[in-house]
Amino acid sequence: MKQFTVTxxxxxxxxxxxxxxxxxxADVDFCSVNLLTNSMTVEGSASETEIVSAVxxxxxxxxxxxxxxxxxxxFKDTETPKLKKRLIYSLGFLVILxxxxxxxxxxxxxxxxxxxxxxxxxxxxxxxxxxxxMVINKKFFVSGFRALLKKSPNMDTLVALGSGAxxxxxxxxxxxxxxxxxxxxxxxxxxxYFESAAMILTLITVGKMLEAKSxxxxxxxLRSLIDLKPKKARVIxxxxxxxxxxxxxxxxxxxxxxPGESIPCDGRVLEGESAVNE
Numbered sequence: 001m002k003q004f005t006v007t008x009x010x011x012x013x014x015x016x017x018x019x020x021x022x023x024x025x026a027d028v029d030f031c032s033v034n035l036l037t038n039s040m041t042v043e044g045s046a047s048e049t050e051i052v053s054a055v056x057x058x059x060x061x062x063x064x065x066x067x068x069x070x071x072x073x074x075f076k077d078t079e080t081p082k083l084k085k086r087l088i089y090s091l092g093f094l095v096i097l098x099x100x101x102x103x104x105x106x107x108x109x110x111x112x113x114x115x116x117x118x119x120x121x122x123x124x125x126x127x128x129x130x131x132x133x134m135v136i137n138k139k140f141f142v143s144g145f146r147a148l149l150k151k152s153p154n155m156d157t158l159v160a161l162g163s164g165a166x167x168x169x170x171x172x173x174x175x176x177x178x179x180x181x182x183x184x185x186x187x188x189x190x191x192x193y194f195e196s197a198a199m200i201l202t203l204i205t206v207g208k209m210l211e212a213k214s215x216x217x218x219x220x221x222l223r224s225l226i227d228l229k230p231k232k233a234r235v236i237x238x239x240x241x242x243x244x245x246x247x248x249x250x251x252x253x254x255x256x257x258x259p260g261e262s263i264p265c266d267g268r269v270l271e272g273e274s275a276v277n278e
Contacts, residue, residue, distance in 0.1 A: 007062070
């Protein structure tokens, strides 16, 4: 049995696609993908290289887990802190962008004096702020367009297309503004949708962070259950009592369970009496 960490999955359809891709390998007997923990279990004689290649061909990333990887490492929530950082930076740039794009029109906020009568400069500022938000959330574009090229579009593809369409349209309008003057250029300023491109990315990041936070709580619960499993066992080998890791207990070992201790593995009672509250 081989364990892998799979990256790039965003929904149940993604995990199903990865599972199907790996299961199609001739030397794979069984494959199970867990979206919650971004992990994959594979049984069969297929090599790790073949399995990783199959996952990459499906549009996702994969790497073999070290056999020594602890449950703490396997279930650690690494996504929420990253998404939280992305969200904070995105909101910061978005607030400034909204001020320049809609503040003066909707709420009467004054523009800086050096920008008055310069709609093109306002548009360029919006462009720069939007690019900043897009760079911060570049993962949507990388994952989305990669999946599209692999003919397996996912949620990130929709986000990238929606945001990208607003951005490309606004670039076209900005170029038109460069060749316009006066009132015409001012009217074109209202046709820019840079804030829409940035807003889409920021709002989806909010959803992603909330989703990651929920997954983190679930994995914490799983980790708590795993922590109930005793990490060490007392076995009798060569007539001597030894304390070893529970993972090192082999079939045929005789192990001792003292009052109040947990049972390290399945077995048959040879002697003694006690009570077990499962």
